[in-house]
Amino acid sequence: MEVVVQNLRIAFPSPSGPLEAVRGVSFTLGQEKLAIVGESGSGKSLTARAIMRLLPRAAMLSADALRFDGIDVLNADENAMRRIRGGRAGLVMQDPKYSLNPVMTAGAQIAEAWRAHRGGTRRQAREAAVDLLAQVQIRDPGAVADRYPHQLSGGMGQRVMIAMMLAPDPELLIADEPTSALDATVQAEILRLIEDLVQRRGMGLILISHDLPLVSHFCDRVLVMYAGRVVEECRAGELARAQHPYTRGLLECLPILSEKRRRLAVLRRDPSWAAA
Amino acid sequence: MTAVSEDTSVRRAPPSGRARRGFRLFGAGLGGLGGVIATLFGLILVTFLIGRAMPIDPVIAIVGDHAPPDVIAHVRDQLGLDKPLYVQFAIYVRDLLSGDLGRSVMTSQPVTADIGRYFPATLELATVAIIIAVVLGIPLGVVAAAREGSRFDHAVRVLSLAGQSIPVFVLGLLALLIFYVKLGIAPGTGQVDVAYEGMVPDVTGMLVVDSALAGNWDVFQDALWHLAMPSLILAYFSLSIIARMTRAFMLDALAGEFIVTARAKGLSGMRILWRHGFGNIAVPLITIVALAYAGLLEGAVLTETVFSWPGIGLYLTVSLLNADMNAVLGATLVIGCVYVGLNLLADLAYRLLDPRVK
Known part of the structure; x- marks a missing residue:
């Protein structure tokens, strides 16, 4: 599996003409863990979702190349896209409170994803759902399968979401701030779970996050986005030695517990960062 | 004090999901029923008052415009219209509860x-x-x-x-x-x-x-x-x-x-x-x-x-x-x-x- 993105542009219509939210992003991704970091509105989520062509209806998508394992995502028909979505690439979103269907049980939602790509009977799908819940380390998977999302905690909801996206054995997992809505202790558990599953199944991962220290030790590579463009790309371990003033600014405004308290640095923006 | 200790000692086992749903439904039904009764009572009261406040004489409607005064008085008495309004209302509700809505003048059938x-x-x-x-x-x-x-x-x-x-x-x-x-x-x-x-x-x-x-x-x-x-x-x-x-x-x-x-x-x-x-x-x-x-x-x-x-x-x-x-x-x-x-x-x-x- 290889994802190729070349000069990706996503624009939205506005009264004063098209507004470009993503402006010429390029990267390739193999079987590795790629982090996309950047502030809100920098285009991280749109970039990642474009790979599955899961954009809002009004979005205008263009690129020199946008390929998922050789499939041209820009021109693929809806059926081909549906085989990628869920089947070969999964998407875990921020808050399971909103991303799970409130009137379907957890088990039914997982079983639905399983059946959509593998067929089989209801009973088989249900058994698969319980098995998947066990794989995401839920203790009483049979009981949890019968619960509705409002009866689940945030961490459990996110495990259900992950189980659902793993149902058809995808090759790529896009995790869009998967831990932002969770408690700190649960965050660590969910990340460990994702790491473990990615490792064991040999999947590619795109992790979208605000958390620079986290991605620097969790991922292999980091893209730093600003105003719809990639301003810096580096190996995750080398993030601390990043060159771009925006990345430096982000790193410098992090408080460090072990150091003496001093006034935190403020990010000073330079209009040239946003310019092409 | 004793009531409290008794209550905790005889605590029932928590009901199962299905039973709880049943209780919930029953409770909701009861709560709803109270509201329904109040609503219906209000409806009866208002309709009754409007009916009585209207400037039409139900007696004339029955006996016609040219009936002799003693007939009018007799029918009025029969219908209970000479009684105070609250008594009339009480009689109406009592009849209503026994399923009697009175008789229609027009069809001379029970309503x-x-x-x-x-x-x-x-x-x-x-x-x-x-x-x-x-x-x-x-x-x-x-x-x-x-x-x-x-x-x-x-x-x-x-x-x-x-x-x-x-x-x-x-x-x-x-x-x-x-x-x-x-x-x-x-x-x-x-x-x-x-x-x-x-x-x-x-x-x-x-x-x-x-x-x-x-x-x-x-x-x-x-x-x-x-x-x-x-x-x-x-x-x-x-x-x-x-x-x-x-x-x-x-x-x-x-x-x-x-x-x-x-x-x-x-x-x-x-x-x-x-x-x-x-x-x-x-x-x-x-x-x-x-x-x-x-x-x-x-x-x-x-x-x-x-x-x-x-x-x-x-x-x-x-x-x-x-x-x-x-x-x-x-x-x-x-x-x-x-x-x-x-x-x-x-x-x-x-x-x-x-x-x-x-």
């Missing part, structure tokens, strides 16, 4: 018997209308929401706005004028052609059902044909409410994050729309449909008058014009009960079907 005869025709009309409205209105609303901003969406919006703004009697009269008088393709007013009247035995009071039961297909066809125009006009009115609300609910549901999840799972557009989108609005829609149905049973007053449909609405109108107060009170009460009852049912359905309601 309950009259209602039993007229109500089924209304039920027939309203039921056919609501079925048409649901079967057409919900898909219209769902598809309009799925294609928000399209021509189809605009058409549905205009259609439903018109349906809610144009009074049913205007539509009814126009339809009669065009399709019956001018074009002659629709049958006239009433439940069935005069030639067929009284030809099938009265079982349910709904002529379409009765003629089918009797196997008299000529009457069946004619009754169905007569039912078409008034039920379509009533259906249009409810359809516009149902389509509008369905569209609004659907737009809300389709904007949900779980729709993105459903798309990310690779589901088909139809499945996303109906299973995930509509699945989330089905329960609130029950309330809308129930209210629309109740509105039809009540709103049939105008349609029935225009189409001379022998239902409760026509009965109410004619009784009112004849100052037949027992009949007016009785018919009003029945319509009120239907309204309240449907509301209660919708509420119970909500609690039973929506997993989020605690």
Whole structure:
């Protein structure tokens, strides 16, 4: 599996003409863990979702190349896209409170994803759902399968979401701030779970996050986005030695517990960062 | 003190999920019932007072304008109209509780018997209308929401706005004028052609059902044909409410994050729309449909008058014009009960079907 993105542009219509939210992003991704970091509105989520062509209806998508394992995502028909979505690439979103269907049980939602790509009977799908819940380390998977999302905690909801996206054995997992809505202790558990599953199944991962220290030790590579463009790309371990003033600014405004308290640095923006 | 310790020592085992649901439903039913009783009492009180405050003398309505004074006095005494208002009300409620709504002056039948005869025709009309409205209105609303901003969406919006703004009697009269008088393709007013009247035995009071039961297909066809125009006009009115609300609910549901999840799972557009989108609005829609149905049973007053449909609405109108107060009170009460009852049912359905309601 290889994802190729070349000069990706996503624009939205506005009264004063098209507004470009993503402006010429390029990267390739193999079987590795790629982090996309950047502030809100920098285009991280749109970039990642474009790979599955899961954009809002009004979005205008263009690129020199946008390929998922050789499939041209820009021109693929809806059926081909549906085989990628869920089947070969999964998407875990921020808050399971909103991303799970409130009137379907957890088990039914997982079983639905399983059946959509593998067929089989209801009973088989249900058994698969319980098995998947066990794989995401839920203790009483049979009981949890019968619960509705409002009866689940945030961490459990996110495990259900992950189980659902793993149902058809995808090759790529896009995790869009998967831990932002969770408690700190649960965050660590969910990340460990994702790491473990990615490792064991040999999947590619795109992790979208605000958390620079986290991605620097969790991922292999980091893209730093600003105003719809990639301003810096580096190996995750080398993030601390990043060159771009925006990345430096982000790193410098992090408080460090072990150091003496001093006034935190403020990010000073330079209009040239946003310019092409 | 002892009460407290007793309470903790004899704590019951927590009920199972199903039993808890049962309790919840029962509790909700009880709570709802209290409200229903209060509502109905208010309804009776207000209708009764309006009936008594109206500047018509029920005695004159019975004995006529030129009756001698002693006859008038005698009848007034018989009806209990010389007693204070609160005593009259108490007597009315007492009779009501024993199922006695008094006698209609116009038909000289007990009001309950009259209602039993007229109500089924209304039920027939309203039921056919609501079925048409649901079967057409919900898909219209769902598809309009799925294609928000399209021509189809605009058409549905205009259609439903018109349906809610144009009074049913205007539509009814126009339809009669065009399709019956001018074009002659629709049958006239009433439940069935005069030639067929009284030809099938009265079982349910709904002529379409009765003629089918009797196997008299000529009457069946004619009754169905007569039912078409008034039920379509009533259906249009409810359809516009149902389509509008369905569209609004659907737009809300389709904007949900779980729709993105459903798309990310690779589901088909139809499945996303109906299973995930509509699945989330089905329960609130029950309330809308129930209210629309109740509105039809009540709103049939105008349609029935225009189409001379022998239902409760026509009965109410004619009784009112004849100052037949027992009949007016009785018919009003029945319509009120239907309204309240449907509301209660919708509420119970909500609690039973929506997993989020605690």
